[in-house]
Amino acid sequence: MKFKAMTAIAALLLSAPAAMADEEAELVVNGDLNLVTRTAAPAHLADSLDEVLSGWRFRSDETQALQLDDFDNPGMIFVDQAMDTWGTVDGEKGKSCASCHDDVETSMKGVRAVYPKWNDSAEEVRTIAMQVNDCRENGMGAEKWKYTGGKMAAMEALISLQSRGMPVDVAIDGPAEVMWEEGKELYYTRTGQLDLSCANCHEDNYGNLIRADHLSQGHINGFPAYRLKNAKLNTVHARFKGCVRDTRAETYKPGSAEFVALELYVASRGNGLSVEGPSVRN
Amino acid sequence: MASGVKPRVKVPKKAAAGDVIVIKTLISHKMESGQRKDKEGNLIPRSIINRFTCDFNGQSVMDATFESAISTNPYVQFEATVPEAGEFKFTWYDDDGSVYEESKKVAIG
Numbered sequence: 001m002k003f004k005a006m007t008a009i010a011a012l013l014l015s016a017p018a019a020m021a022d023e024e025a026e027l028v029v030n031g032d033l034n035l036v037t038r039t040a041a042p043a044h045l046a047d048s049l050d051e052v053l054s055g056w057r058f059r060s061d062e063t064q065a066l067q068l069d070d071f072d073n074p075g076m077i078f079v080d081q082a083m084d085t086w087g088t089v090d091g092e093k094g095k096s097c098a099s100c101h102d103d104v105e106t107s108m109k110g111v112r113a114v115y116p117k118w119n120d121s122a123e124e125v126r127t128i129a130m131q132v133n134d135c136r137e138n139g140m141g142a143e144k145w146k147y148t149g150g151k152m153a154a155m156e157a158l159i160s161l162q163s164r165g166m167p168v169d170v171a172i173d174g175p176a177e178v179m180w181e182e183g184k185e186l187y188y189t190r191t192g193q194l195d196l197s198c199a200n201c202h203e204d205n206y207g208n209l210i211r212a213d214h215l216s217q218g219h220i221n222g223f224p225a226y227r228l229k230n231a232k233l234n235t236v237h238a239r240f241k242g243c244v245r246d247t248r249a250e251t252y253k254p255g256s257a258e259f260v261a262l263e264l265y266v267a268s269r270g271n272g273l274s275v276e277g278p279s280v281r282n
Numbered sequence: 283m284a285s286g287v288k289p290r291v292k293v294p295k296k297a298a299a300g301d302v303i304v305i306k307t308l309i310s311h312k313m314e315s316g317q318r319k320d321k322e323g324n325l326i327p328r329s330i331i332n333r334f335t336c337d338f339n340g341q342s343v344m345d346a347t348f349e350s351a352i353s354t355n356p357y358v359q360f361e362a363t364v365p366e367a368g369e370f371k372f373t374w375y376d377d378d379g380s381v382y383e384e385s386k387k388v389a390i391g
Contacts, residue, residue: 071292077310077355080288231354 027056027276030070033165035274042271044172048203054273055216055225055281058207063228066280075157075226075278078150078233082158085151091142100139105162112156112163112275116264118176125179125264128156129235129255147255148241153224153233160224160277168221168275170267183265186258192249198266201243213282219270220263222279233278236263287311291372293386297364305336308357309374309382315350331356333375339368364388 027035037054045052056064066072086097086104101107112128119126126134129152133144145152172180190197201210202218209215224233237254240262244251252258292306309331316328330350336343343362362370367390374382 071290071306071308072357074355077308080310081286 025057025061025064027054027064027067027274029068029164035165035276036167037273037276039272042268045269048199049217049269052219052270052273053206053217054219054270054276055222056276056279058214058216059280059282063280063282067276073226073278073280074231075224075233075280078154078224078226079157079161079278082151082154085155086158091136091140093139093141095140097135100135104158108159108162110163110166112160112277113166113169114171116176116260116267117171118174123175125176125260127236127260127263128159129237130260132156148235148238150232153235156224156235157233157278160275163275164277165274167272168267168270170264170271172264172268176264179261180264180268182258183261183263186262187265190247191244192247194247196247198243198262217269218266219273220266221270221273222276222281224277225279225281228280228282236266287376287380287382289372289374289382289384291370291384291386293370293388295387296389296391299365299390300363302361302363303388304359304361305370306357306359307334307336307372307384308355310355311374311376313350313352313354313356317350329377331374332377333373334358335373336360336362337371337373338362338364339366343370364390366390 027037029035035054035056037056038051041049041052056067066074070076083104089096089099097104115131116125116127118124119131122134129145129147132152132155133147136142137144145155187198190200198218201215206215206217220236220239223236223239225239226232227234235254237259240259241251241254287310289309290307294303297303311331312329313331314326314329316325316330318326320326328350330352331348333345333347334356335345344360346358348356367388369385369387372384372386376382
């Protein structure tokens with residue numbers, strides 16, 4: 001009897017998540033917007049994951065709290081900056097974002113949830129950053145922004161905010177399927193001197209410690225993410241580059257076809273989670 | 283001259299008389315510490331918010347001096363007792379002489 005009780009306790013201890021803060025905590029922004037941070041995994045992940053968890057769930061109480069109120073969310077400063085950029089004329093055609101897209105709150109609603117997305121006329125899968133630079137180059141006659149630069153990250157944050165709370169719903173069939181398969185291939189391919197694939201950390205070891213930090217499942221629903229470690233917004237491709245570098249490999253370039261494919265695949269792994277951007281991470 | 287400076291304040295619109303309320307303030311500012319050097323090795327001159335004050339109906343609630351180690355986009359949160367309806371006035375003083383102001387009314391009810 002006593003032995004049984006002991007094993008029960010041991011089992012409890014073992015099954016307790018190695019990691020995360022309050023298991024039951026829910027992400028409610030400004031007291032009225034409920035975000036889905038835990039949901040059933042999309043069908044294509046049936047063999048590997050039962051449920052998908054937002055990176056928010058892996059952070060400490062203090063970091064989580066920063067995302068509960070927009071006033072406390074440092075990412076919102078950059079949203080304000082992008083709001084100014086939205087209405088500012090740039091380039092030789094004398095246009096601003098607002099000249100074509102009008103009010104960002106209506107024109108960009110739902111955009112973040114479905115990107116990266118197949119673009120029919122360009123016949124390629126496009127990320128939001130590619131679309132923004134296409135607008136700047138061809139629509140405005142302005143200089144392209146650096147793919148992972150501050151202006152791009154801020155604009156992505158502004159666009160993401162208009163879809164906040166909507167479920168990520170990236171299409172993986174149709175013309176995008178080829179690229180999605182390429183992204184999947186990359187996700188499971190080991191790279192670098194450490195010989196690690198994305199899956200080794202984010203699928204096999206999420207919740208475990210990597211040095212002093214908890215590995216998340218690596219979803220990108222929260223991007224662009226304000227990171228406390230560098231006090232700025234970080235784009236998806238900058239994070240990919242950091243991860244691949246950490247495996248001690250030569251990385252692909254931000255904006256490269258490889259990273260676009262990977263972004264499409266990784267985004268689709270988080271289908272069903274809420275768009276959180278701009279999120280706060282450590 | 284600091285650019286892109288924008289003060290933000292969050293104060294409850296209503297409070298009961300005698301209530302202690304939480305006030306959150308943030309000003310976007312690069313807070314150049316004066317200790318960094320540019321590519322040529324020249325010192326980048328200090329450019330920070332050096333003082334922050336909050337008044338309620340003319341009475342001082344807080345008055346703080348900021349030094350060069352205060353981070354970019356300084357965020358200050360504090361509590362204040364609201365004895366009556368009135369207005370909070372917030373003032374940030376920049377090294378370059380600029381003064382940024384913001385005010386919020388609080389009603390009793």
